[in-house]
Amino acid sequence: MIHGCLSGSPFPRDLNSANHSLPCDARDSRQKVDYALLMNFAFNLSEYFLMLEDNVHCTPKFISTIYWALSAWKELPWVILEFSSLSFSGKVFHNSDLSRLTSFFLLFHKDTPIHLLLSEFRLLLAQNTPIRFSSSVFSYRDNYSVLVDTCFPVEKEEIFGEPDNPVASVLSDMMTLSNIIPQYAYTLNDECYSTFDPVRGNYLTVILERPQKVIRIEVLTGSDKQGLYRLHQGQIELGYELLENSKGCARYTLLGPLVEGNLDQRVFYEEDSVEELRCVRLVVLAPQESWLLIRQIKVWTEYKEEES
Numbered sequence: 001m002i003h004g005c006l007s008g009s010p011f012p013r014d015l016n017s018a019n020h021s022l023p024c025d026a027r028d029s030r031q032k033v034d035y036a037l038l039m040n041f042a043f044n045l046s047e048y049f050l051m052l053e054d055n056v057h058c059t060p061k062f063i064s065t066i067y068w069a070l071s072a073w074k075e076l077p078w079v080i081l082e083f084s085s086l087s088f089s090g091k092v093f094h095n096s097d098l099s100r101l102t103s104f105f106l107l108f109h110k111d112t113p114i115h116l117l118l119s120e121f122r123l124l125l126a127q128n129t130p131i132r133f134s135s136s137v138f139s140y141r142d143n144y145s146v147l148v149d150t151c152f153p154v155e156k157e158e159i160f161g162e163p164d165n166p167v168a169s170v171l172s173d174m175m176t177l178s179n180i181i182p183q184y185a186y187t188l189n190d191e192c193y194s195t196f197d198p199v200r201g202n203y204l205t206v207i208l209e210r211p212q213k214v215i216r217i218e219v220l221t222g223s224d225k226q227g228l229y230r231l232h233q234g235q236i237e238l239g240y241e242l243l244e245n246s247k248g249c250a251r252y253t254l255l256g257p258l259v260e261g262n263l264d265q266r267v268f269y270e271e272d273s274v275e276e277l278r279c280v281r282l283v284v285l286a287p288q289e290s291w292l293l294i295r296q297i298k299v300w301t302e303y304k305e306e307e308s
Helices: 023-042 062-073 095-107 114-124 146-151
Strands: 048-050 056-058 080-082 091-094 138-140 168-172 193-196 203-212 214-221 234-242 249-257 262-266 277-284 291-301
Touching: 023 095, 023 114, 048 095, 062 080, 062 249, 080 114, 091 095, 095 114, 203 291, 214 234, 214 277, 249 262, 249 277, 277 291
Parallel strands: none
Antiparallel strands: 048 091, 056 138, 080 091, 168 203, 193 291, 203 277, 214 262, 214 291, 234 249, 234 277
């Protein structure tokens, strides 16, 4: 942990002589320089880097939450993992990227807000969409100053309400008991889908009846309290372009791996993309000799006003 008292940090020469017409411009430039100095100091001290601002509240067990997510994502490509909707707090970077991010902040310390710089940085390193976990681990305290809130608008935490699970069929190639059908995993009640001895490559696919703009997906495996019979290694994929036989989709992209048997992530789309989802697929990544309980798959879609 590094605590940087950066309020009196020296400005680079060009920043010190800059003529900022608004208080927020100067504050924004100083903030980016302060972050750059802190990241430069942290370079090579760890494998990952997590930034926390002042006046940030952390949920209980936030360290273990981040640890298990990083463990699940360890072998997968990513640039920024987001554990909150805040502009900078709660974002995790590879430490090896800090030198490039520091240079990026110093090069564009004026004019461009931090959240836009981070989006550009992510795109430059080939992560096309944000990776954000739905349950925010960090939030600003209630006494967050009016000036800071004015200069750096906070993205409001979206309230999703109950999942709406649009009409869909569910297919699986896992061993199914005679009276247990895959559809149970998608039904919003206490029923669940159970199978046993899944092998690598097994899948359960939700095929949406109509294309949907999905904004959040949650997948729960294992028993509710003890966590028994959960999927040890698996991932969720998003499917596009429904096959003619309606047995799945022609193209899939990774949403994310299961973290301790579960997944709860926001779904984002590339800028200007008009694609809508047709499939949500759970894939088994390693064999396990035990029962597997897929408790529930929850889907939230973007609300659309009906055309009159």
